[in-house]
Structures are given as C-alpha cells and as structure tokens.
Amino acid sequence: MNDTLNLHPPAVLQSLVAATRAMGFTMASDELTGSLLRTLAATKPAGNLLELGTGTGLATAWMLDGMDAQSTLHTVDQDESLVAVAQKYLASDSRVTFAAMDGAAFIESLLVQQKTFDLIFADTWPGKFWLLEETLSLLKIGGLYVIDDLLPQPNWPEEHPPKVAQLIAALEQRPDLRLTKLNWSTGLILAVRTH
Ligand SMILES: C[S@@+](CC[C@H](N)C(=O)[O-])C[C@H]1O[C@@H](n2cnc3c(N)ncnc32)[C@H](O)[C@@H]1O
Numbered sequence: 001m002n003d004t005l006n007l008h009p010p011a012v013l014q015s016l017v018a019a020t021r022a023m024g025f026t027m028a029s030d031e032l033t034g035s036l037l038r039t040l041a042a043t044k045p046a047g048n049l050l051e052l053g054t055g056t057g058l059a060t061a062w063m064l065d066g067m068d069a070q071s072t073l074h075t076v077d078q079d080e081s082l083v084a085v086a087q088k089y090l091a092s093d094s095r096v097t098f099a100a101m102d103g104a105a106f107i108e109s110l111l112v113q114q115k116t117f118d119l120i121f122a123d124t125w126p127g128k129f130w131l132l133e134e135t136l137s138l139l140k141i142g143g144l145y146v147i148d149d150l151l152p153q154p155n156w157p158e159e160h161p162p163k164v165a166q167l168i169a170a171l172e173q174r175p176d177l178r179l180t181k182l183n184w185s186t187g188l189i190l191a192v193r194t195h
Contacts, residue, residue, distance in 0.1 A: 003184075007035050010065035012089050013058070019085050020056040028055050029123065032185035033148045034062030037121055040144055040190075041066030044118040050110070050138065051075035052103050053124030057086025063121070064093055071095060074115075076106040077124070107131050110138055119144045129163055132170060136177075139193040145177070151187030 009031060020028050029037075041049060041063040049067065054060055054077035063073055076099040077083050083100040090096055099106055103126035117138050122128040127135040128147055139145055150164055171179055171191055179191035 003032060007031055009034070010038075010061045012061050016056060016058055016061055016085070016089050019089070020058065023056070023081070023085065025056055025082060025085075029059040029062075029148060030185055033188065034059055036185070036188070037146065038062040038066035040119055040146065041071070042068075044071065044144075046070035047072075047118035048116070049073040049119045049121075050117045051121045051123065052107070052127035052135070053077055053122070054083055054086050054098065055123070056082050057090050059121060059123065060086055060090055060096060063119075064090065064096060067095060069095070072097070074099065074110075076101060076103050078102050103127060104131055107134055107138070116140045117143055119146065121146045123148065129167060132167070136174070136193065141193055141195060143193050145191040145193065146188065148188045149186045150181075150189060151183065153186075 037059055045068050049063055049071060051060055051073065054075040060075050067073065073096045075096065078101060080100045083098050087098050091098065103124050107126055111134060115138060118140055120135060120139060122135060136145060150168065152161060171177060171189060176193055176195050177191040178194055179189055182188040
C-alpha cells in the first residue's frame with residue numbers, strides 16, 4: 001500500500017497550497033494529516049468541529065471536505081494575514097466560522113459559552129501545550145482530540161522535545177481518554193474522550 005497515492009484532495013487545495021507557498025508559510029499541515037482529518041470529520045454527521053491554529057486553511061479545507069451539510073467548524077488563528085488567505089478560499093462555505101484572535105482567549109470564550117465539540121484538531125500552542133485540560137473539557141463524550149507534529153523535526157528548538165514528551169505523557173495518563181499514537185505523517189495522536 002502506498003499511503004500517498006489517490007488521496008483525492010479537495011478541489012480548493014491546489015490554490016490554497018499555491019497561496020500558502022507564495023506567502024512563505026511553512027507550518028502548514030501535510031496531505032496525510034489532512035486526509036485523516038477529512039475521514040474523521042466524516043464520522044461525525046451534524047458534528048461540531050474545532051480547529052485551533054487555522055494557518056492558511058489547509059486542514060480546514062480537508063475537514064470541510066469530510067463534513068456533511070449539517071456540520072459546523074470553528075477555526076482560530078492569531079495571525080490575521082493567514083486567516084485572510086483561508087477566508088479568501090473557504091469563507092464562501094457557510095459551515096465554517098473564522099476567528100482572528102489569540103487561541104487561548106478563544107478557548108476561554110468557548111468555555112464561557114459552554115460549547116462542546118465532536119472533533120478538536122489542536123494545531124497551535126493553546127489547546128495543546130497550554131490550556132490542555134480546558135480544551136479537553138470542550139470535547140463531548142466520544143469526541144476526538146487530534147494533534148500532529150509530534151515526531152522530531154530538524155527545525156525544533158532545543159527546548160521543544162521535552163515539551164512534546166510532557167504533552168504525550170499527560171495525554172497517556174488521562175483516565176478519560178483512549179488514545180492511539182501514530183508514527184506516521186508528522187507524528188499524530190488520536191484520542192477519544194470516554195467519560
Ligand atoms: C502549525 S500552524 C497551523 C497549520 C494549519 N492547521 C494548517 O492546516 O496548515 C500553527 C498556527 O498557530 C498560529 N498560532 C500561534 N500561536 C497562536 C495563538 N496563541 N493563538 C492562535 N493561533 C496561534 C500560527 O499563526 C500558525 O498559523
């Protein structure tokens with residue numbers, strides 16, 4: 001099996017990738033992660049999805065491609081120029097709502113509103129390395145928590161590996177999660193909240 005063949009990416013992806021490269025954004029999610037997120041999004045009919053760290057909207061596009069017409073996706077990034085790119089290509093889809101603000105403040109506002117989610121893709125600092133407990137509390141029972149970028153990269157600063165190890169250990173120790181670690185793509189964890 002070749003996992004990179006016949007991914008059938010969403011039609012908008014090519015333009016989004018070109019725009020992402022043109023602006024020199026190098027932290028974009030890869031196609032394998034995108035395809036997994038699309039598959040997971042499709043398991044949540046009428047689902048409420050959350051992405052922390054929109055970037056230019058690559059994973060956003062993949063998730064939208066898996067979501068049904070009744071599903072919704074909230075996505076946040078603090079960098080307005082990145083959000084503008086994602087909005088240019090994806091905002092015509094009424095299922096997605098963009099927020100250009102600090103992710104920690106966004107998480108706090110979701111807690112105040114007592115929102116809950118069927119799938120959370122945590123792809124930035126808040127929701128992954130900070131506010132983990134708060135973010136997991138936004139998950140419904142049976143909801144999926146997904147993180148990537150867990151395998152060492154040459155560009156990681158010296159202080160990053162221990163933070164990743166700490167995050168993985170914190171997730172492994174939680175009695176309310178069932179998780180699978182995937183040494184695939186950039187290194188992912190899929191976790192489901194059980195209670
Ligand atoms: C790994 S990238 C996200 C990639 C994106 N999910 C994709 O599919 O290409 C991480 C993003 O987090 C954003 N970011 C960093 N700190 C943040 C914060 N405190 N709140 C919100 N976004 C933040 C960055 O601007 C960057 O776009």
